[in-house]
Amino acid sequence: MIDKQNNSAKYSDETIRSFLLGQLAADDQTFFEQRLFTDDDFESRVRLAELALTDDYARDRLSRQERDHFHKTYSVTTERMQIIGVSQALHGRFRSRNNARISLTQRLRTAFDVSQPAWRYAFAALILLLVFATVWRGIKEPRIVQQIIPKPVAPKPTATPAPQQANHPNTASSPNHVEEYPALPPHTAVAISVSLDAQSTADKPTVVHVPQSENSMVRFALQIAKGEATSYQAELLTMKGESIFRVGSLAPTNDSKINFDVPTDALRAGDYQIKLSRKMSGWPESMTYYVRVQ
Amino acid sequence: MRAYAENKKLFLLAVRVISSLTPGPLPTGDSLSLMSPARRLNDLRQDEFDRLLAWLDSDRERAGQLYEKIRWRLIAILASRGCAQAEELADETIDRVSHRVADIQATYVGDRAIYFLGVMNNVHHEYLKRPQPPRLVERDDHVETTERIHQCLDNCLSKLAPHARELIEQYYAESKRVKINLRKLIARQFGIKSSTLRLRALRIRAKLQECIQQCMDVSEARHRGPQSGSPAGMGGKGGQIRNEQ
Numbered sequence: 001m002i003d004k005q006n007n008s009a010k011y012s013d014e015t016i017r018s019f020l021l022g023q024l025a026a027d028d029q030t031f032f033e034q035r036l037f038t039d040d041d042f043e044s045r046v047r048l049a050e051l052a053l054t055d056d057y058a059r060d061r062l063s064r065q066e067r068d069h070f071h072k073t074y075s076v077t078t079e080r081m082q083i084i085g086v087s088q089a090l091h092g093r094f095r096s097r098n099n100a101r102i103s104l105t106q107r108l109r110t111a112f113d114v115s116q117p118a119w120r121y122a123f124a125a126l127i128l129l130l131v132f133a134t135v136w137r138g139i140k141e142p143r144i145v146q147q148i149i150p151k152p153v154a155p156k157p158t159a160t161p162a163p164q165q166a167n168h169p170n171t172a173s174s175p176n177h178v179e180e181y182p183a184l185p186p187h188t189a190v191a192i193s194v195s196l197d198a199q200s201t202a203d204k205p206t207v208v209h210v211p212q213s214e215n216s217m218v219r220f221a222l223q224i225a226k227g228e229a230t231s232y233q234a235e236l237l238t239m240k241g242e243s244i245f246r247v248g249s250l251a252p253t254n255d256s257k258i259n260f261d262v263p264t265d266a267l268r269a270g271d272y273q274i275k276l277s278r279k280m281s282g283w284p285e286s287m288t289y290y291v292r293v294q
Numbered sequence: 295m296r297a298y299a300e301n302k303k304l305f306l307l308a309v310r311v312i313s314s315l316t317p318g319p320l321p322t323g324d325s326l327s328l329m330s331p332a333r334r335l336n337d338l339r340q341d342e343f344d345r346l347l348a349w350l351d352s353d354r355e356r357a358g359q360l361y362e363k364i365r366w367r368l369i370a371i372l373a374s375r376g377c378a379q380a381e382e383l384a385d386e387t388i389d390r391v392s393h394r395v396a397d398i399q400a401t402y403v404g405d406r407a408i409y410f411l412g413v414m415n416n417v418h419h420e421y422l423k424r425p426q427p428p429r430l431v432e433r434d435d436h437v438e439t440t441e442r443i444h445q446c447l448d449n450c451l452s453k454l455a456p457h458a459r460e461l462i463e464q465y466y467a468e469s470k471r472v473k474i475n476l477r478k479l480i481a482r483q484f485g486i487k488s489s490t491l492r493l494r495a496l497r498i499r500a501k502l503q504e505c506i507q508q509c510m511d512v513s514e515a516r517h518r519g520p521q522s523g524s525p526a527g528m529g530g531k532g533g534q535i536r537n538e539q
Binding site for chain 2: 007019021023024029033034036037038040043046047048050051052055072074076077078079080082083085086087088090091093095262285
């Protein structure tokens with residue numbers, strides 16, 4: 001606070017006030033006294049500080065300790081008592097005018113001056129409080145969070161085939177591309193219709209002469225037992241079991257037949273088998289028809 | 295301005311006579327008996343006082359001002375040391391220096407004000423060795439003094455320039471709660487910094503204090519009547535305030 005090595009050191013207002021209240025340390029007091037006796041400008045500062053001190057006393061702005069020191073140390077001369085009297089007179093004179101002179105706007109602006117550090121801290125504390133309150137509320141009431149933030153829906157687990165099964169099929173030949181077509185639209189031209197029943201066997205397949213025309217179909221009318229009203233899946237396979245063409249969700253006709261339309265492009269000369277499958281009581285049930293394409 | 299030093303001299307002598315004759319605040323009968331020999335003298339001769347002023351400065355006006363400063367400094371230091379009789383000891387110090395000026399003025403080298411500080415230390419040491427009298431608080435004429443202060447305040451405020459009066463009025467009108475913020479507003483209104491506002495207000499306050507002090511002296515002289523010996527011209531200075539802008 002005080003540079004003892006340099007007599008021209010600057011003394012703070014607090015130090016000067018401490019001197020006036022008799023609260024300086026002994027060493028500081030000595031330097032202060034010498035400075036006061038040799039420096040006219042410093043003396044002027046002390047005189048002004050004296051007035052500020054008495055003003056603060058008159059306005060009740062001193063701490064209890066400062067007040068005690070003020071009574072004990074400062075107010076010891078008639079001249080000083082007169083200075084105190086003037087401070088009190090000034091305070092009493094203008095205090096009553098305070099309310100009238102300061103407009104409401106000025107008061108509000110002064111009271112809610114956001115640039116004040118106190119207000120800044122207050123706002124920061126308020127924001128922190130709100131954040132903590134929100135987090136605490138969220139922890140205590142998770143339903144509120146669920147209402148605001150919907151719980152992400154996890155995708156349904158799907159069975160992943162074993163690597164060997166997926167990448168290495170049991171068949172020795174290269175795999176054929178198998179496509180499952182939906183039921184063909186009605187405008188597609190059906191070149192030939194062939195009825196197949198249980199009499200067609202591997203040894204005695206039904207012979208079919210397929211015309212070589214594009215965008216035409218061969219309809220296989222697969223005879224099923226009467227009264228069966230469920231959906232079927234029909235699959236065209238070679239005699240070696242390689243799947244060529246497949247259609248699911250086929251419904252039986254009124255005369256208990258399943259119409260399985262196969263594009264003529266998929267048929268080459270040779271023997272084929274048509275496997276018709278359905279689900280009964282959770283177990284697959286199938287019938288096989290045999291065809292020889294010429 | 296030459297009259298200032300003359301008047302001051304007469305005033306100081308008058309106050310000392312009054313102090314010894316009347317049961318005024320300084321000193322009381324009990325404390326008077328405990329005063330050091332120098333304080334009890336009360337017979338500072340005219341030639342000693344003149345010599346003191348001449349030693350301080352060849353210009354009597356500046357000497358009077360220096361005398362005032364030294365006395366204020368002595369009182370401030372003694373009060374800061376916790377001395378309850380700061381004024382009496384300051385006067386005692388001045389008396390002792392006045393008595394010694396004749397011996398030292400030919401040989402003394404250096405800041406003359408510092409000499410007072412050395413003598414004051416001796417006076418203070420002696421004071422500390424003496425039994426301390428109970429501190430007497432003068433309250434008899436408190437109401438009357440307050441009334442006089444208010445009258446003098448009115449008088450001195452009316453002599454301030456409008457700008458200075460407005461500044462001091464607003465500065466002292468601030469409430470306790472919004473002290474700092476309001477000072478900023480006032481400073482902004484006057485187009486100055488808060489620190490400048492404080493300094494300017496305190497300087498005007500100092501001028502007011504000086505004006506009121508002189509007004510009070512005149513008022514007290516009138517109150518005591520012609521027997522007090524207070525010089526008639528002392529209060530004259532209170533009529534002029536150099537306004538701070």
